[in-house]
Amino acid sequence: MNWTDERVELLKKLWSEGLSASQIAAELGGVTRNAVIGKVHRLGLSGRAKAPAAPAPRPRKPRPAPAAQVARPMVQGNTVLAPVMAPVAEPEPEVVPEVAAKVIPMGERCTILDLTEFTCRWPVGDPGKGDFHYCGSRSKTGLPYCAYHARIAYQPVQDRNRRRVAR
DNA sequence: CCCTGATTCGC
């Protein structure tokens, strides 16, 4: 593989977006992370925006349990009062996506419980290591992935689906 | 050990 203008451009883009050298190498294909790093240096764009700068942006605890607050019958004197409309299942305001989904920087993680129809559900990490989570970035309405992962997810498919039907 | 980027240096 050689560094075509196209590949260099993609390299610059991904690098500026904060992807690691190995990630970029995998994305480009045909090169190692060393090659990527070497190229990055040769291009003189060593420093970059601190994308993964967020050390611990609050992964958000999976919320153990709403703690079913059973309405205990109240008692007044000898009288047992009927339970007052035990809130069946407090809808839980659940931070509306409009707020939570605002251009979440890469690396912002969320659990499966945080996924909404607007969050990217691209799996990240190793389930066996306890660092498994989902991308969580904003995804276009109706799509399961953010723009970045959608590209990864669908590119191969597009290639495969290349129409072969003549006319 | 896994990973990261930085540097070196033979090609």
Next chain:
DNA sequence: GCGAATCAGG
């Protein structure tokens, strides 16, 4: 210019 090997760090 390229990138594997290596280094230094988390």
